[in-house]
Amino acid sequence: MRRLFLMAVPMVLALAACTVPSSEPPAGTGSPATSSASATATAGPGQPPSSAPGSSETAPGSSEPSDSAPTAGDDQPGRFSYLCTSLDASPEVQLSSLAEVWAATNYTRMDSCDVTFEEDGQFEPTPREAEAISTAAQQGVAADDGLATMLDILRLCTRISDETGPGGFAEASEGTLLAAAEFCPDAPQGKIIAAWAEGTRVGDGDHVAGGNQEPGGWQLIKPAAATGGCTWSITGQDGSVVASGGLTEAGNPVELKPGQKFTSDKCGIWGKMY
Known part of the structure; x- marks a missing residue:
């Protein structure tokens, strides 16, 4: 009788353990908190989850055209x-x-x-x-x-x-x-x-600093196709020559002050350096 009692006790305890509700979710499911964390991680750092239900926002970097996007000068095809x-x-x-x-x-x-x-x-x-x-x-x-x-x-x-x-x-x-x-x-x-x-780019001809040409440092940036005979000069408001030269000197910046006249002949295109 004592031996039968000792054998029955473990069986009763085992049956009791089988009736306790499990706190683990069924396989293949997850809690709301776990699902949310997974969606955020999939989206990547700093990006909203693209698979979020009901989301209608356009993701950063979208290629959707803007109403203010520039066009080809608003030139209508066929006009x-x-x-x-x-x-x-x-x-x-x-x-x-x-x-x-x-x-x-x-x-x-x-x-x-x-x-x-x-x-x-x-x-x-x-x-x-x-x-x-x-x-x-x-x-x-x-x-x-x-x-x-x-x-x-x-x-x-x-x-x-x-x-x-x-x-x-x-x-x-x-x-x-x-x-x-x-x-x-x-x-x-x-x-x-x-x-x-x-006025930060000019060609051959007469120009006035502060008029159709900005004052500053200028240099020849595109020599004329026929480079022979290039001459240029800068004259003050009193008509005196401040600086002059040819193609060689045009390769270095020349200083042009407000009111001075810049004249270029057969040189090409000048650009403002500073």
Whole structure:
């Protein structure tokens, strides 16, 4: 009898242990806290969990276009046509917008583009075009022919080569350059257009520091194709020559002070260094 009692005690304790509720979750599930921590870790440091239920926020770095994103000068496809010639023997190319011109496979080999208005009826400028025409007019460009002004602005926005050649930046008026810099800042040469407009880049000719050329240190940055005969000079307001030289001296910065006149002949393109 005593032996039977001793054997029964362990069996009773084992049965009691089997009836205690387990605190461990069933296999394949997890607590809410555990699931949340896993989602955050998957998203990566500093990023919101992309799989969070009901999330409608756009993740940082999204490629979604913004309403204020710059376009190709707001040039509407088909409104103008661009007949572009090449520096090599490539045939002329007919394109329908600035964006097409800039994206052309031979853009870096283009010489220039003739721009024409293609829509039927009288030219009515868009708000952006009217703003560009007004910018040019404020700088003395004739405002009686808005279409001609707009065509000049668009032509400058297509430029890629020969900045001082016929129809290039050096021949353009300050008002047209300013308007082009505002209308197509995202052009491949947008910064160069702005430099010509601001007077931090000039070609051969007569310039006045504080007028169409900024004072400061200047240097020849793009010699003319025919480098022979380059001469330049700086004269004071009294007409006295302050400095002068040729192609060799043009390779070093020359100081230009407000009111002084800068004259360059057969040298090329000058840029402001400081």
